[in-house]
Amino acid sequence: MKQKKIAIIGAGITGLVTAYYLKKADIPFRIFEKSGHIGGVIETRQENGFVYERGPNSGVLANVETVEFFEDLGSRCKPEIADASSAKRLIWKGGMWHSLPSGIAGGITTPLFSMKDKLRLLGEPFRKKGTDPNETLSHLVIRRMGQSFLDYAIDPFILGIYAGDPAYIVPKYALPKLYQLEQNYGSFIGGAIKKKREKKEPSEKKVSRDIFSIEGGLQRLTETLSEIVGKENIELECSGLSVKKSAQGFQVYYKEKQEDFYQVVSTIIAGELPKLFPFVENRMWEPVSRLKYAKVTEVAIGFKKWNGIPLDAFGGLIPFKENRNLLGVLFMSSLFKDRAPKGGALLTTFVGGMRKAELTDLGEDALFQLIKNELEITMGIKNNDPDLFQYSTHQHAIAQYGADSEARYSAIAAIELQHNGLYLGGSIRDGIGIADRIKQARLMAERIIKEA
Numbered sequence: 001m002k003q004k005k006i007a008i009i010g011a012g013i014t015g016l017v018t019a020y021y022l023k024k025a026d027i028p029f030r031i032f033e034k035s036g037h038i039g040g041v042i043e044t045r046q047e048n049g050f051v052y053e054r055g056p057n058s059g060v061l062a063n064v065e066t067v068e069f070f071e072d073l074g075s076r077c078k079p080e081i082a083d084a085s086s087a088k089r090l091i092w093k094g095g096m097w098h099s100l101p102s103g104i105a106g107g108i109t110t111p112l113f114s115m116k117d118k119l120r121l122l123g124e125p126f127r128k129k130g131t132d133p134n135e136t137l138s139h140l141v142i143r144r145m146g147q148s149f150l151d152y153a154i155d156p157f158i159l160g161i162y163a164g165d166p167a168y169i170v171p172k173y174a175l176p177k178l179y180q181l182e183q184n185y186g187s188f189i190g191g192a193i194k195k196k197r198e199k200k201e202p203s204e205k206k207v208s209r210d211i212f213s214i215e216g217g218l219q220r221l222t223e224t225l226s227e228i229v230g231k232e233n234i235e236l237e238c239s240g241l242s243v244k245k246s247a248q249g250f251q252v253y254y255k256e257k258q259e260d261f262y263q264v265v266s267t268i269i270a271g272e273l274p275k276l277f278p279f280v281e282n283r284m285w286e287p288v289s290r291l292k293y294a295k296v297t298e299v300a301i302g303f304k305k306w307n308g309i310p311l312d313a314f315g316g317l318i319p320f321k322e323n324r325n326l327l328g329v330l331f332m333s334s335l336f337k338d339r340a341p342k343g344g345a346l347l348t349t350f351v352g353g354m355r356k357a358e359l360t361d362l363g364e365d366a367l368f369q370l371i372k373n374e375l376e377i378t379m380g381i382k383n384n385d386p387d388l389f390q391y392s393t394h395q396h397a398i399a400q401y402g403a404d405s406e407a408r409y410s411a412i413a414a415i416e417l418q419h420n421g422l423y424l425g426g427s428i429r430d431g432i433g434i435a436d437r438i439k440q441a442r443l444m445a446e447r448i449i450k451e452a
């Protein structure tokens, strides 16, 4: 082939960022998208004075690649950093919200953790490090910190990020920074202190815990990217797509047409891979296809006049132990500008997840009643009907990195090795957040550019 053209499957953030870097390197590509929408799960809507998300609500500037990506985009699309109140996180316990403590003083006085575990925490730096790479998160936290830290800090955090179960999640894959803290420094507390003191590269200094969206919603980012990479390079409504091997590389079959490519990048969910790439032996897909996903219903709920509790935090998370029907509530109108009419509020709530998936099958009326009841109790809303109620259910919302991850990573590596030029990306590996996707996309693009 004269032109080494790349096929990208999926027009979500991973596919778009990969295309962005290929475009910068003058490498021709074409994006194939099953749906009629660019952006994947990222989708922002406006209604009745509210601006709400139907997928992710925010990202974190958690790695160098994400920071540099926004630097590179410059004025074309600037991140909007969440209000400073986002540093405060609320946890529900015993019928009220408590701030998750960040310092030692707060840690001692908080009612979230038991006295026994607070005292046990003093010994955390001296506990032996784990030796099982497949140890679950709950096991790791109980071993190092105690049951109440698992129940009232880690469990709600995992519900908030993974809609998951800490007894299933394996930190080595799901929370690699936490895993490395214990493995490299022998302790979470000691490791965090030592890491803070270590000399950092200038690029690493830019990384923060800052939470971002984009003014007007995250879809502005995917819209900007689609304009930069060129809408003419994105083929929408390509359901039934299939890829075959050819002498030059790969052939993509779509809409009764076929096109030759040098390399192929996939960004889709695990279960669809065997159908897309029938030339890969089924037994090789087996460990990949096994990947589980949390099913989640996301509800945007808006009030033109807010009469509930003060919304001076990122949001509230509800530990599974508290036996409520919400996973958490994000205070979106406090975090970002112009998400609700003045004096009003926009909340995003989530139901379902790995341990309460049945709640995602409630009909609209039952879901509305459930959300209303839960918010009356947890948010102190009085006699107030919402002015916005919109929901979206995601069958494969968040990949769950469990003890099967090692086998999945090995299978992905083996498939890529056997089929040179095939790149398997997306949330099947490397993390589930927007920042993880941006980092993975850039690294995949760099591998492709090197080989071009």
Ligand SMILES: Cc1cc2nc3c(=O)[nH]c(=O)nc-3n(C[C@H](O)[C@H](O)[C@H](O)COP(=O)(O)OP(=O)(O)OC[C@H]3O[C@@H](n4cnc5c(N)ncnc54)[C@H](O)[C@@H]3O)c2cc1C
Pocket (backbone or CB within 6 Å): 009, 010, 011, 012, 013, 014, 015, 032, 033, 034, 035, 037, 039, 040, 041, 042, 054, 055, 056, 057, 058, 059, 060, 238, 239, 240, 241, 267, 268, 269, 272, 276, 296, 298, 394, 396, 397, 398, 426, 427, 432, 433, 434, 435, 437
């Ligand atoms: C409800 C929800 C809330 C979230 N909240 C957050 C959050 O607050 N912060 C955060 O950092 N992350 C969050 N995430 C995760 C984050 O949104 C994702 O990691 C990221 O957006 C995924 O991007 P992607 O491009 O890898 O996948 P996707 O966005 O899923 O894009 C993949 C694309 O591939 C297409 N496709 C699938 N199969 C085929 C096929 N066979 N042929 C062609 N095209 C195909 C799909 O239609 C889709 O457009 C959330 C996710 C969900 C679902």
